[in-house]
Amino acid sequence: MITKTLIKSSAYYDSVTLMLVEKNLSKLDGVDGIGVVMATAHNKEVLKTAGLLTKDAEEAKPDDLVISVRCGSEEVAKEAFEKVDELLNKKKGGGFSGGAEVRPKTLDSALKQLPDANMVVISIPGKHAKDEVEKALDKNLNVMLFSDNVNIEDELYLKTKARDKGLLLMGPDCGTAIINNTALAFANVIRKGKIGIVGASGTGIQEVTVLINEFGGGISQAIGTGGRDLKEEIGGMMMLQGIELLNEDENTDVIVLISKPPSEKVVPSIIDAIKTCNKPVVVNFIGGEQQEIDENIYFASTLEAAAEKAVLLSGTSIRKDYKEVNINTEKLTSQQKYIRGLFSGGTLCYEALLVLRDYAHNVYSNTPIDKAYKLENANKAYQHTLLDLGEDEFTVGRPHPMIDMTLRAERIVQEAKDPETALLLMDVVLGYGSHENPVEELVPAIKKAKDLAAAEGRELPVVAYVCGTQEDPQEKQKQIEALEEAGVIITNTNAEAARAAGATIKSLEKLVNLAT
Numbered sequence: 001m002i003t004k005t006l007i008k009s010s011a012y013y014d015s016v017t018l019m020l021v022e023k024n025l026s027k028l029d030g031v032d033g034i035g036v037v038m039a040t041a042h043n044k045e046v047l048k049t050a051g052l053l054t055k056d057a058e059e060a061k062p063d064d065l066v067i068s069v070r071c072g073s074e075e076v077a078k079e080a081f082e083k084v085d086e087l088l089n090k091k092k093g094g095g096f097s098g099g100a101e102v103r104p105k106t107l108d109s110a111l112k113q114l115p116d117a118n119m120v121v122i123s124i125p126g127k128h129a130k131d132e133v134e135k136a137l138d139k140n141l142n143v144m145l146f147s148d149n150v151n152i153e154d155e156l157y158l159k160t161k162a163r164d165k166g167l168l169l170m171g172p173d174c175g176t177a178i179i180n181n182t183a184l185a186f187a188n189v190i191r192k193g194k195i196g197i198v199g200a201s202g203t204g205i206q207e208v209t210v211l212i213n214e215f216g217g218g219i220s221q222a223i224g225t226g227g228r229d230l231k232e233e234i235g236g237m238m239m240l241q242g243i244e245l246l247n248e249d250e251n252t253d254v255i256v257l258i259s260k261p262p263s264e265k266v267v268p269s270i271i272d273a274i275k276t277c278n279k280p281v282v283v284n285f286i287g288g289e290q291q292e293i294d295e296n297i298y299f300a301s302t303l304e305a306a307a308e309k310a311v312l313l314s315g316t317s318i319r320k321d322y323k324e325v326n327i328n329t330e331k332l333t334s335q336q337k338y339i340r341g342l343f344s345g346g347t348l349c350y351e352a353l354l355v356l357r358d359y360a361h362n363v364y365s366n367t368p369i370d371k372a373y374k375l376e377n378a379n380k381a382y383q384h385t386l387l388d389l390g391e392d393e394f395t396v397g398r399p400h401p402m403i404d405m406t407l408r409a410e411r412i413v414q415e416a417k418d419p420e421t422a423l424l425l426m427d428v429v430l431g432y433g434s435h436e437n438p439v440e441e442l443v444p445a446i447k448k449a450k451d452l453a454a455a456e457g458r459e460l461p462v463v464a465y466v467c468g469t470q471e472d473p474q475e476k477q478k479q480i481e482a483l484e485e486a487g488v489i490i491t492n493t494n495a496e497a498a499r500a501a502g503a504t505i506k507s508l509e510k511l512v513n514l515a516t
Contacts, residue, residue, distance in 0.1 A: 001032055001070055004077035005054040006084065008065040012038065013088065014123035014146065018065075019399035021087045025069070025080050026406070033070035034080070038062065038125060042149065062125060107135055118142060119168075121184060126150040129172060133158050137167055144184055145171030145226070152233050155226070159237045168245070169238060171226040175433075176202035178209065178222035186402065188431035189471035193218015194314045196249060198242035199258035200225045203345030203429060204286065204303060206467055207494055208258055211307035213469050214492075216319040220252040221245075230262035230270075240273050247277045254313045256282045256306055260350065280313045282306050286347065287354045287369060302495040303351055322492045325500045327423070329507050331459035336422035337508065339363075339501045340415040341386035342408050344401035345467065345494075348427045349388040352498040359502030360384050366391055381415060384505070386425070402434045405441035412442070416449030416460055422508060423461045424449070425501045427494060428483070430468025430476060437474060439482035446486045461504065462488045465497040 013021075022036040035052040037043035039060035047053040052068035060066050069080045104110035111117060119142040122132050126149030136143050137158070150172035162169035170177055176199075177184040181192045188206055190213045197219065199205040205222050212219060223245075225238040239257065246252045255277060262270060262285060274281040274297055282298045284306035298313070300306035311318055339356070343349035349367060356363050366378040367388045375382060378393050387394075389401040389408055401408050408426070415421050428438050435441070446462055453460035464483055468476045480490050491497040 001072060002074070002077065003033075003052060003054055003068060003070045004074070004081075005056040005069075006067040006081045007039075007056055007060050008067070009061070010063050011065040012063060012124060013065060017088075019403050021084060023399050023404045024087055025067075025083060026404075028071075028076065028080055028083065030072045030076035031069060031080060032072070033068075035066065035068045036084070037066055039064045039066045040125060040149070062127070107132065107139070111139070119144065119179065121146060122171075123147055126172065130154040130158060133169065134161065137161050137165060137169070140165065140167065142168040143170065144174055144177055144179075144224070145169065146174060146185060147171070148173040152228060152231075155228060156234055156237075159229075159234060163237055163241050168223065168241060170224045173228075174202075174224040174226045176205045176222070177224040178205075178219055180221070181219075183432050186429075186431060186433040187222070188213075188467075188469050190222075190469065191218040192220070193316075194220055194251065194253035195256060195310045196220045196246035196252035196254070197222040197256045197258060198225060198239050198246065199223070199256075200227055200229050200239065201258055201260065201286075201347040203467070204258040204284075204347035204351075206345070206429065206431060207303045207348060207351075208256060208284070208307045208310075210467050210469055211304060211493060212311055214319075215308060215311040215316070217307075217311035217314055217316045220249060225259075230259050230266050232263040232265045236262060236266045236270050239270060243270075243273045243277065243281075247279060252279065253315070254280050254282065254310050256284070256310045258284050258303070258306065259286070260347070261285050261287055282310045282313065286351055302355065302493075303347075304493040304495040320492075323490075325463075325489060325491050325496065327461050327463065327489060327500060327504045328459070329461075329504060332422055332461075332508060333419070333458055335419045336458060337383075337505075338381070338420050339384045339386070339423050339425055339505060340381050340418075340421050341425040341501075342411050342415070343386065343388050343427050344390055344408065345427050345429050346388045346390050348429075348465075348467070348494045349386055351494055352425065352501075353386055355495050355498035356384070356386070356502050359499075359506055366393065381418065381421075387411070402429050405435055405438055405445075409441050409445035412445040412449050413452065416452045419456065419458065421460065423463060423501055423504055425497060426462070426464050427497075428464055428466045428468075428479060430466065430472040430474040430479065432473065434474070437479075439479050443482055443486045446483075446488060450487055462486075463491060463497050463500055464488050465491050465494045467494065 018036045025034045120136045121144045123146035129147045190209045223242040284300040363384040364373045365386045
């Protein structure tokens with residue numbers, strides 16, 4: 001094997017574009033490893049860990065694009081580098097009007113093309129984000145900041161400025177929003193309605209909006225805040241701004257708040273803000289304390305419950321066409337004891353961990369609720385294990401699992417080989433930004449896993465929840481039908497999938513007790 005590197009000087013592309021390019025290159029025959037990244041110090045460490053850091057890559061400047069490929073020959077490397085140009089040029093296609101291929105170099109030139117724009121999406125290296133965001137705020141533009149690696153002092157400064165100007169600054173590291181019925185970044189196609197959302201969680205927003213759509217409701221706005229907004233240093237500044245905007249919005253009748261538990265010092269200011277709302281507010285601080293506060297404030301324990309309560313409060317009758325989930329445990333052996341969860345959505349994994357606390361105390365994870373159940377090695381499951389495959393330890397040198405199913409496919413087969421695995425639990429997240437056809441990669445792995453178990457006289461139930469709508473590019477029903485054909489049990493919500501898994505484990509425990 002040889003490792004070759006191509007450097008493109010001062011050629012910035014956002015992380016989603018680079019992940020998609022990397023995914024396409026990884027499929028080339030003869031390619032054993034691929035890295036397509038901006039040459040930041042962090043990304044160089046990523047390349048080093050993956051065995052892809054050459055001398056040229058090490059000497060590259062932070063604004064340079066690095067393509068490193070490990071492959072079998074010079075010819076394969078050349079093919080990969082030529083493919084890079086094809087893919088990047090394809091990404092440059094499209095324009096602002098009339099089909100013209102226009103790619104403005106600056107914010108000012110973009111505004112000349114769209115003088116009535118009131119929002120800008122910024123995705124540049126984090127160290128440069130402050131200046132560009134400040135320029136946008138000075139032009140009275142709302143901002144969605146996709147960039148990560150922005151220091152928290154800059155976040156505080158920029159959010160203070162946005163708040164003082166009455167503008168939104170969604171981010172940094174904001175990956176999901178729906179503004180005026182337009183999906184931004186990783187989001188789904190949701191009908192327009194009267195429910196407004198402010199969320200510090202990307203897949204949390206996706207799950208709630210998808211379920212609201214499923215239940216017959218619709219969305220006015222879904223405002224992302226970025227994951228650090230509810231930390232003590234930021235004080236929930238953008239969640240507070242979002243609450244105020246939605247309370248004043250004539251198109252919003254119900255407000256929903258979504259986040260993992262905020263800092264204890266931030267909670268009082270959030271509670272004070274929602275007390276002043278003249279609209280009902282549904283609060284889902286996933287796993288956080290539920291309080292009796294006001295007759296107009298409703299606490300929900302799961303994303304599912306939050307969506308259902310919001311739809312009811314909006315005056316819409318809940319539409320539920322749920323099929324009963326039935327998991328047959330008759331063919332499971334006495335060795336099969338444990339759930340193995342493989343998640344692409346961090347918040348969906350977190351919610352499943354919370355649900356499973358009612359069924360089993362020993363659920364381990366790379367992102368546990370209780371640090372006592374932190375996995376020693378995320379590459380090896382231990383007892384009940386739920387993995388967030390989107391964490392940094394799994395995305396070093398590879399795209400996020402919502403974009404690339406390769407790692408998950410490998411882990412499905414790996415867990416199937418363990419005779420103690422009783423059930424596989426997973427999510428499949430659809431929508432803009434996600435894999436264009438996830439079942440294409442998941443179904444072969446699931447079939448292989450089931451065949452491996454069957455060869456050893458074991459049944460291997462697979463339970464999955466598909467987070468998406470029929471209007472998404474991937475077509476939800478098409479994905480469900482392919483999974484069901486492969487023998488996967490599909491649930492209606494993420495929480496329901498976790499409950500079904502938990503009930504299965506309880507059933508197995510009873511059988512073991514009866515046998516002994």
